[in-house]
Amino acid sequence: MISPEIQQRIDYARQIIRQARHLVVFTGAGISTPSGIPDFRSKGSGLWEQYDPMEVASLTTFRNYPERFWEWKRPLMLKIWDAHPNPAHQALARLETQGKVRAVITQNIDGLHQRAGSQNVLELHGSIETMNCPGCARRYPSLQFRPLLEQGQDLPRCPVCQRILKPDVVLFEEMLPHDTWQAAEEHCARADAILVAGSSLEVWPAAQLPEMAVSHGATLILVNLSPTHLDTRAEVLLPLDVSEAIPQLAQL
Template sequence: MVSQEIIEKSARIVSGCRHIVALTGAGISAESGISTYRDSGGLWDRYPEGSSGGIVAVMTRHPEDAPQILMGFLNGIRAARPNPGHHALVDLERMGYLRAVITQNIDNLHREAGNSRVFEMHGNIYRFRCLECGKKKIMERDKFFETFEKFISKMKRFSFEEMGSHFPTCPCGGNTRLDAVAFGEPVQDLNEAMTEAGACDLMLVLGTSGVVYPAASLPGIAKSRGALLVEINPRESALSDQCDLFLEGNTGEILPLIVLSLKEIMVKEGGV
């Protein structure tokens, strides 16, 4: 359990900063019930061969299990809602401290919570991109799951062609694909993420293992430009040695306490 002294110290750090950026990983989504690849019983555990290529590689290698794998993944996404950690980031934005969220998650939870500047390095599960004109469009949540349930109900073995046939057609007439980054594909919003990392005076490192690049390079960029790094994680990560402060625990438990302490500081200083 993180002490009140460390919570207050973290809040004082936040109060002294004016350009805060949050880098979030799978851990913050796990607190909303979305299983990570590395969880015990997760994808890497159940399908060690091919799992390093992500869910698409696993379904390609194990096409007979694809319906079960895909439905399990989608059920986790459908049940998930923003948790107190997501809402605390919204509070920080509304209070004028947080400038941007950089996330490796594709679940749209930061946007659902209410953050306005979200850079999704691995894309967004609800967004489709036209293969012809490049136009992107978010599909309404219920329609998205209806589309995939129809596909899965008819699926015997996984194939890109069959999955793509259920996706919407762009107004230009082009076919679309999910605007989520598969393993081996270039990440999205990299320039924006690097700009924010270089401009921030504090980066919050939240629920990331720090082993997936290029996202894992962003704290180093921030640090090299003079920013402080504060990490909240259930266990130390590959980034912990770079951080000025490490708070052991879940983002959804610790960050709201920091926000509460920050509000108390603002009241004392006449900021509220």
């Protein structure tokens, strides 16, 4: 049951969205947890409570200990492939279809925004949809290797040169994709409103983008169950599950 105070905030956020000329959405792992994909920092369930990120998700680990890297990555990729977009993803796609959302900037690698129908998605941390070969630079659809990953008996290798493949995701020690970052900066500089959904805003440099938008005058709507360092700068703060809040915000 939503309290009258929270309902007033939702109504106010809808008004901001209706009036926005350049609305940008920034999403984090929290928008995909209702789809069954674990996030990284939630107490008791976050992936980083089970693994040291530098031991499994770094470029050094992939290069020197690929078995350890894939031991972590394999079950996560299989879980993502089995997941489906939830009402939050679908609501954002509808807002884009209605001409309200100009871009979805996401920290997620799961592709659920696109599967829900969003078109202009900027993936700051890459995507599991493809893999690349560090040897010959060929790129392959990841689903090509799903049967092998399901069997769990071998690592995905380039069919041409037999090097172990790397998913096209940004690991620790890697730079974010330049063109994607530049496009995200441009949208945030132009935004008159920004909706942050399901992000703790603890991962840098991605977390700079909502700050940039606010610094350029964008009105901030923040939907997240846990506090963030931008809470005090939010025009509307909604401590709700995104799958509950976002569909309501999309009822313009």
